[in-house]
Amino acid sequence: MSRRTEIDVRPITEAEFPDWNRALNTGFLQPPAVAAEQLEARRRQFVPGRSLGAFDGDRCVATFRSFDQELTAVGGVPVRADAISNVTVTATHRRRGLLTRMMAQDLAAAKERGDVVATLIAAEYPIYGRYGFGPATTMTEWAVDVPRAGLDPRWAAPEDGGRIDLVDGDDVRKLGPELHERLRRAQPGAVSRAELWWQSRTGVVNMNGTPWTEPYYALYRSADGEVEGMASYRTDDHWGGAKQPLNTATVDWLIAVTPVAERALWHYLCSVDWVQTVKSGWRSPDDLLPHLLPDPRAARITTQADWLWVRILDVAGALEARTYEGQGSVVLEVVDRGGLTGGRWRLEAGPDGASCAPATESAHLTLDVGDLAALWLGDASAVRLAALGRVREERAGAARVVDALLRTSRRPWCPDMF
Known part of the structure; x- marks a missing residue:
């Protein structure tokens, strides 16, 4: 009869970081070998004591990481959060209580620090209710059929006197953080973004190991020149018979601090030449998008699911x-x-x-x-x-x-x- 060895659950050391990342990739069904550039980028997320691993001998078989975060409560007050990510258990070591041990260790430390809540995005629904988490926000994605939307095909600029400009990654890193701070102070459920977030979304840091392709960045300024909205999007190159364009614009992210800015950015995205479909990316389930179109039925829901899970600690x-x-x-x-x-x-x-x-x-x-x-x-x-x-x-x-x-x-x- 085979004998199971004792599994050691503990914070990893810097020397164990490569093996921990191999287990992380394995758990998320990614190629287990981690490229040197990707590993170096991930090291920037490493906080001593906040990355846990389960070790069978000297091999990492489960991963868990947490980091400091702020979550906006109703009314705009940010509360301290223990953000949980990178949770995996290798298929060879399932059903041994490894996640339970890692979760208990992390939540106890968060409680001791004085964190008010813990947060995560759940890859699977049934797992995290066992640990006191509940689904607290919902995410919706739309696909807009641009020809059906009913927008003026001659649309060229926002009607309010503002303007939209295409900018580059330097502008996003310079203007984006302050804009996002304005958004999250007013949006319950929004979370803080570290500098690394902006660097990874503009190609400075490569977190996923795939070749970087720069997206388009659209910036909305009001009539008095104030930055009130920003979007990142990508387009494909797809044509049908008789030289008919079938291109799609896919939004990576879009933030706006006024309804006017939100309207202007969506109308811009639906006016790009040759684009027949706009995919919205992750939006609120009561987003304004469908009703910013003359025909709201042109926006078809493609995904609607739980998103942010919260665990109250205080x-x-x-x-x-x-x-x-x-x-x-x-x-x-x-x-x-x-x-x-x-x-x-x-x-x-x-x-x-x-x-x-x-x-x-x-x-x-x-x-x-x-x-x-x-x-x-x-x-x-x-x-x-x-x-x-x-x-x-x-x-x-x-x-x-x-x-x-x-x-x-x-x-x-x-x-x-x-």
Whole structure:
């Protein structure tokens, strides 16, 4: 009978970084050999103590990385987040509890640091609910049939007096970070971007090992010259019979801090000569895009799925950080199988602020910490979760009280993959 060796889970050293990356590539079904340029680029993400590995002897068989992040709560306040990425378990070592051990180690450290939440983008849906995460934002992608959209084929410039210019990577690195900061201060669910994000999206750093091809960068300036929007996009070269263009413009990312800028950028993308289809990239499910077109049916949804998952580490800190349009109070029984932040909490909230403290009185609503995360960012409905059997009303009407306090007029959105 074969004997399983003891698996050691621990932070990796710099010397173990190449083997850790080989396991990372293997877990994501990428060629296991990591090119020297790619490895050097990934070293810039290495933070001692925040990259964990599971080792069978001297071979890395599971990977896990976390890093500091800020997540924008409802109302615009950024909270400290433990961002989790690069999670893999090699197929030869599944079902041995390796992810559970790595996750427990990382979340305990995050709690000790004072992080309010943990975040991740889930490659698979069923995994992370076990660790207290809940799907807190949704992502939607559209494909716009440009000829059907009904836009003026003679469109040449924004109607508001602003202008759109094509710029290069230097301009993006110079102007993009401040623009994104303006966006994330106003967008619940948005996360911070490090300098490395801008460098990797403009070809300075090659994170994925494939040859770099520069995209187009479109910049929107208002009539008074202020930068209010920016987009990165790529086009293909596809023609049909009788010399008919069938080209597609694919948006890598688009950020705009005003509806005027958003409208101008989408209209520009739909006016590029020979482009018949515009693929939107990752957008909010209530994005303005479809209704910026004379015929909204020209924008067909191609993907809609959960996106940012959140795990609350500090119930009081999270609920006190966000704003509330309504006034009310509710007692929540938060179930946390991870033992990090469960208990009974009274939330008193209103437009002037909120307080959240441990409570001794009977709970009005009982819910898992993962469902609280989905409610916290304003996207989920407690009434709907109650119908699904995921939250339990201990007092009639409690779910409606929670919805009146926590739901938002616009849906949260995370523009980023990490």
